[in-house]
Amino acid sequence: MAVLQSFVSVHPDSHFPIQNLPYGVFKPQSASPPRPGVAIGDFVLDLSEISSAGLFDGPLLKNSDCFLQPNLNKFVSLGRPAWKEARATLQKLLSATEPTLRDNVVLRQKSLLPVSTVELLLPVVVGDYTDFFTSLHHTKNCGLIFRGPQTPVLDNWYRLPVAYHGRASSVVISGTDIVRPRGQAHPIGSSTPYFGPSLKLDFELEMATIVGPGNELGKPVDINNAEDHIFGLVVMNDWSARDIQAWEYIPLGPFLGKSFGTTISPWIVTLEALEPFACEAPKQDPPPLPYLTEKVSRIYDISLEAHIKPAGHEDSGVVSRTNLKHLYWTLTQQLAHHTINGCNLRPGDLLGTGTVSGPEPESRACLLELTWNGQNAVPVNGLNKKFLEDGDEVILTGYCKGNGYTIGFGTCSGKIVPAAP
Numbered sequence: 027m028a029v030l031q032s033f034v035s036v037h038p039d040s041h042f043p044i045q046n047l048p049y050g051v052f053k054p055q056s057a058s059p060p061r062p063g064v065a066i067g068d069f070v071l072d073l074s075e076i077s078s079a080g081l082f083d084g085p086l087l088k089n090s091d092c093f094l095q096p097n098l099n100k101f102v103s104l105g106r107p108a109w110k111e112a113r114a115t116l117q118k119l120l121s122a123t124e125p126t127l128r129d130n131v132v133l134r135q136k137s138l139l140p141v142s143t144v145e146l147l148l149p150v151v152v153g154d155y156t157d158f159f160t161s162l163h164h165t166k167n168c169g170l171i172f173r174g175p176q177t178p179v180l181d182n183w184y185r186l187p188v189a190y191h192g193r194a195s196s197v198v199i200s201g202t203d204i205v206r207p208r209g210q211a212h213p214i215g216s217s218t219p220y221f222g223p224s225l226k227l228d229f230e231l232e233m234a235t236i237v238g239p240g241n242e243l244g245k246p247v248d249i250n251n252a253e254d255h256i257f258g259l260v261v262m263n264d265w266s267a268r269d270i271q272a273w274e275y276i277p278l279g280p281f282l283g284k285s286f287g288t289t290i291s292p293w294i295v296t297l298e299a300l301e302p303f304a305c306e307a308p309k310q311d312p313p314p315l316p317y318l319t320e321k322v323s324r325i326y327d328i329s330l331e332a333h334i335k336p337a338g339h340e341d342s343g344v345v346s347r348t349n350l351k352h353l354y355w356t357l358t359q360q361l362a363h364h365t366i367n368g369c370n371l372r373p374g375d376l377l378g379t380g381t382v383s384g385p386e387p388e389s390r391a392c393l394l395e396l397t398w399n400g401q402n403a404v405p406v407n408g409l410n411k412k413f414l415e416d417g418d419e420v421i422l423t424g425y426c427k428g429n430g431y432t433i434g435f436g437t438c439s440g441k442i443v444p445a446a447p
């Protein structure tokens with residue numbers, strides 16, 4: 027079957043072919059109001075223009091103002107039938123054989139803008155952010171490093187997707203500088219804690235679910251309907267100060283070692299675009315309780331990479347290659363578990379998967395694991411790196427290789443700048 031093509035020319039390696047159409051929010055100029063868009067090749071299609079031109083003409087979206095909003099929260103709240111209708115409309119409008127937009131010079135000039143000329147913003151207002159801990163490999167390694175060899179993975183971990191409540195106010199868009207946090211730490215062998223800029227600043231390569239329709243307070247989401255609440259995924263960096271974390275986290279879990287910044291990629295890739303890359307989730311032993319047992323248990327085959335561009339360098343070097351399919355708990359189990367006590371999720375909520383470490387040493391997805399808490403160095407462009415230094419930039423990316431096209435997430439990047447004086 028011929029691969030669907032757009033009239034917009036798309037490089038074969040582009041993350042954004044017509045098969046993808048991820049959603050973001052942008053400003054054409056710094057003074058213009060934010061509006062939703064989809065990425066196509068090196069362009070962004072302005073959905074407020076497409077909506078104002080009356081081209082969302084399907085039954086669910088024809089009278090909707092969801093694309094005239096400064097964020098995607100309203101659109102993601104509408105649910106999968108509306109998402110499918112929007113995707114069908116946009117795939118038709120952008121296809122090589124459809125004249126409506128292709129041959130309308132005025133509308134094309136208004137609505138198709140080179141992405142290099144626009145400012146990308148957070149795609150949703152994130153009301154709440156939760157971070158799970160669902161890679162067995164990451165959990166085992168952190169357990170060995172922080173708690174020693176007795177019981178690196180506790181029994182509860184195999185029975186439920188462990189998580190902590192993160193901080194939504196410091197979720198930032200790719201490209202935002204990250205200020206090195208200051209805090210307390212307690213180096214081994216020292217009797218009093220230290221206060222100052224973190225000496226063990228790290229990244230965590232993760233993905234995150236963007237919640238679509240929420241659930242009412244007191245009404246849990248059934249595991250077999252959980253997918254209806256997932257709009258799509260982004261790549262996420264849960265920046266982590268390991269020295270602050272190690273000293274503060276017992277007994278209540280991560281706090282200031284993580285709440286100083288969390289970066290997400292600008293484009294939300296929908297589950298519809300990821301469908302060809304769904305694969306069977308790993309077998310779970312012991313079997314989960316009924317409320318976590320799915321009729322079909324799936325995850326996605328998404329290659330993930332972490333690169334570091336050291337301060338003063340022109341090029342970046344890869345430090346981790348992993349895959350979302352290594353996770354033990356599925357995205358739907360994470361979401362259903364989050365609501366099982368009656369907790370309500372709301373459109374635009376962000377659910378991090380946790381660090382996506384795989385089984386091989388090169389698939390360890392943070393410096394804590396790669397350097398074994400600073401005991402070893404990782405080579406980056408001829409340098410030996412332990413933790414992040416001021417001026418270092420971390421660039422995360424994710425993609426799925428299709429037959430003749432790539433579905434990608436673009437990049438999720440951030441540069442470390444010196445701590446406040």
Ligand SMILES: O=C(O)/C=C/C(=O)CC(=O)CC(=O)O
Nearest residue numbers: 158159160168169230380381
């Ligand atoms: O094992 C621990 O004490 C915690 C390790 C983490 O940093 C957990 C975390 O943020 C969740 C994750 O990314 O998997």
Ligand SMILES: [Ca+2]
Nearest residue numbers: 230264380381
């Ligand atoms: Ca994390």
Ligand SMILES: [Mg+2]
Nearest residue numbers: 264265284288
């Ligand atoms: Mg964080």
